[in-house]
Amino acid sequence: MPSRATPIEFKGVSFSYGDRRILVNTSFRVEPGESVAVVGPSGSGKSTLLHLASGLLSPDSGEVLVDGLSTGSSSVGCRSRMRRSQIGIVLQDASLLEELTARENIELVLRDARMGRSEARRVAMAALDRVGLKDVAGNYPHELSGGEAQRVAVGRALAKSPTIVLADEPTGSLDASTTNTVASLLYASVRSALLVVTHDDAVARRADQILTLDSQHPQSQKTDPGPNR
Ligand SMILES: Nc1ncnc2c1ncn2[C@@H]1O[C@H](COP(=O)(O)OP(=O)(O)OP(=O)(O)O)[C@@H](O)[C@H]1O
Ligand SMILES: [Mg+2]
Structure with a gap:
């Protein structure tokens, strides 16, 4: 069962790369079952925000809570266990391992989450089928x-x-x-929370909430549930 704790919460988060301030006192919550689209111009900090949510980066100040657990105070091992078991991440570049086929790339994360070999193969093929790529399962990146x-x-x-x-x-x-x-698949997949960075208005409009990063003044607004959802 998905936990009912707030899946993702940013509390007054600030983050800089050197003296370049990317997020300043950013706060928002993704409630259980909710989807949030993150939009904003190139360089406004969308990927950085996603990396903070995944625990790959830690805030300079403020707190990022994932399922009630502060990413800053949990150990590297704990964060990586959480990523492996609970969080599915699509990075901006696909980040596939070049020496593995499409199917093997998927199998690897399933095996890493302790799934048996034949089950991992079956689930990987089903996942490729869902994204319309069964025919290229054996292709390398x-x-x-x-x-x-x-x-x-x-x-x-x-x-x-x-x-x-x-x-x-x-x-x-x-x-x-x-x-x-693909957007339908992602939105249908929401068990606890979906945080999706997008430049595509149609994809963003499907979300329950849109977070706009605009030169260090993040704004969050609830979207009207439109007919396309
Ligand atoms: N590792 C890093 N070291 C220093 N600066 C970085 C690093 N990663 C990103 N930046 C800078 O931080 C800013 C925000 O980067 P980020 O990747 O979060 O932007 P973005 O909103 O995702 O942009 P895009 O829409 O182009 O993907 C950019 O100006 C970028 O140059
Ligand atoms: Mg980006």
């Missing part, structure tokens, strides 16, 4: 198009049925129809 690699990354993030999904421009290389399919 350099044998995939940019959009296909991105869809493998989405399949990989969703394969282990994570409670929290963090996705950084998961449809950035896709045509309108495939974007619609």
